[in-house]
Amino acid sequence: GAVVSQHPSWVICKSGTSVKIECRSLDFQATTMFWYRQFPKQSLMLMATSNEGSKATYEQGVEKDKFLINHASLTLSTLTVTSAHPEDSSFYICSARGGMFSLHFGNGTRLTVT
Amino acid sequence: AQSVTQPDIHITVSEGASLELRCNYSYGATPYLFWYVQSPGQGLQLLLKYFSGDTLVQGIKGFEAEFKRSQSSFNLRKPSVHWSDAAEYFCAVGAGAGSYQLTFGKGTKLSVIP
Numbered sequence: 392g393a394v395v396s397q398h399p400s401w402v403i404c405k406s407g408t409s410v411k412i413e414c415r416s417l418d419f420q421a422t423t424m425f426w427y428r429q430f431p432k433q434s435l436m437l438m439a440t441s442n443e444g445s446k447a448t449y450e451q452g453v454e455k456d457k458f459l460i461n462h463a464s465l466t467l468s469t470l471t472v473t474s475a476h477p478e479d480s481s482f483y484i485c486s487a488r489g490g491m492f493s494l495h496f497g498n499g500t501r502l503t504v505t
Numbered sequence: 506a507q508s509v510t511q512p513d514i515h516i517t518v519s520e521g522a523s524l525e526l527r528c529n530y531s532y533g534a535t536p537y538l539f540w541y542v543q544s545p546g547q548g549l550q551l552l553l554k555y556f557s558g559d560t561l562v563q564g565i566k567g568f569e570a571e572f573k574r575s576q577s578s579f580n581l582r583k584p585s586v587h588w589s590d591a592a593e594y595f596c597a598v599g600a601g602a603g604s605y606q607l608t609f610g611k612g613t614k615l616s617v618i619p
Contacts, residue, residue, distance in 0.1 A: 435595070437608075494551070496541075496551075499547065501546065
């Protein structure tokens with residue numbers, strides 16, 4: 392079946408540094424990928440929609456300058472958390488659009504900012 | 506805008522007992538409905554989905570769900586729960602044809618007593 396690889400699975404960084412999270416579709420092409428954020432014991436909140444070759448579409452309230460999204464190829468989208476702060480600590484999950492209404496989720500990235 | 510309500514935050518059942526997780530949605534047209542399962546620190550696995558047709562949908566791991574338009578519900582059921590079913594369950598709605606942007610409920614945590 393279709394697989395989405397998300398890397399790293401966990402990362403710890405210092406406040407003020409930037410962190411890049413990769414989301415790869417391993418055996419299919421994904422023209423559209425989605426980035427979600429999940430707070431502890433909470434649901435997933437859509438942050439942005441990433442389309443290959445174009446600018447990402449951010450949900451209301453999500454800072455586009457803080458959460459940089461790049462979808463440079465049909466198999467890779469990246470989320471960069473810039474100048475990270477402790478409040479950015481969260482679980483980030485990507486999903487990739489496959490074929491006929493098929494969505495495939497990565498295993499998530501646990502970000503801890505100290 | 507669409508929304509999803511999962512009334513039960515935490516449910517505990519005995520192994521071998523039947524299970525029903527509730528999900529109510531709000532959307533003006535025919536929704537696309539999903540149930541996902543998430544193990545701790547992991548991504549999401551699709552259990553089943555409903556687009557149209559038969560309102561009783563069969564999924565993986567012995568799960569099924571029934572779409573009831575009159576009640577705006579999409580409850581998830583399993584006749585006999587296994588200890589490995591303990592996880593967090595999310596109901597989600599996708600709005601409109603071709604929309605891959607999902608709105609998730611807050612989730613229901615399932616605990617299974619041996």
